[in-house]
Amino acid sequence: MQHEQIYFKNREVAAFRLLDILPIDSMKLEEWTVLATSYGGVPIAKIISQKLGGNFDLMLSSKIMAENNEDCEIAIVTETEEVVIHEELAKSFEISLDFIFEKSKEVYEKQLLRTIKLYRKNKKISNLENKNVLLVDEGLNTGLTMMACIKTAINLGAKSVSVATPILPSATVPTIESIADDLYFVKKLDHFVFIDFYYDKLENIDFEDIKKF
Template sequence: MFRDRQQAGRRLAERLEGRPGVGWLVLGIPRGGVVVAAEVARRLGAELDITVPRKLRAPHNPELAIGAVAEDGSVYLDERALSALRVPAEYLQEEVREQLREIERRRTAYRGDRPPPELGGRTVVLVDDGIATGSTMIAAVRSLRSRGAGEVVVAVPVAPPEAVRRLRQEGCEVVCVHEDPLFVAVGQFYDDFTQVSDEEVRAILQAFWRQQEGGGGA
């Protein structure tokens, strides 16, 4: 159990310390993942930025993922879920469009005119506050690789073993503080899982970026 996302980030950073992390880029997945990622980046002395994948929601059950879309528009689909739920093609197309609109809104809200970081050959640590199915992470990992990232390390405080297995099948190293076979939802592992606002995400990033550009440690 984690007290809050900040503590989860510090415990996650402990798992990553001692590695040759020169030039590492820590990417948080908004919103909650940015809080965790900031703690990781601070502890590792790494650069902090974001990537904005979005879950594709099942019809009549928005908590259930049927896939995900990355910010470059690439789509990952969970074919088993699509088949079991008999998701209509028209629904899926509209859901992809809706999530792409939300991705663009968030990118603008968080980044403004700031260009995305260069990924060429870099080790990227992809951080969220937890994983449920793994669909969103898979979409993000594939997108980062297509954009030239070197090694991609998925780092999360908590996940079910099945999601960790799926990500390792993608060829990722997965660093997870707590794997729980009785996983129901990410929030069950936090005492404080208060929703993070757009304003909080923007404030964390802006403060971090100011320190980075000023030459000081975060």
């Protein structure tokens, strides 16, 4: 049963499956900045950026977890301090907005700033002013990180913001489509388990791996 659910052998295969979906020829008529929205999205975004002949970068972010449940992601803070909240979860856990913003500030200052310093030596993310931006990830679970990255790209002055991901839950599609200019995906599923479930081999990628890219 599990074997039937596997759609991608690895990230490289997923990247080339995405390239089959993307309108590469028409996209090449303009310049693009391709941004990975997670460490796992970096190998895929790198392949796509090379095919597009575009600039490549990684948009850094951190998860904010519920106070009493370290597996429950209630918000995302990006490297520009944009915060996107999973409002339904926050309400169901009765978590105040004050707590979330306070926690976001703490995570930003203690974790994210350190990562920014290590990754790009305190430099800001690529200039996105009037640029076409393609945000890429290995898959979406809740879509919260992607939404935060879309918001960040828009606020950094991007001319257009599109999203490309191999796999995502059907329920996430309308939300992403409502805030992005275009959404490209290989597979959407009504009963989504988690990203790893749909890859035969999804090796963990950490910060040291990212530096090699």
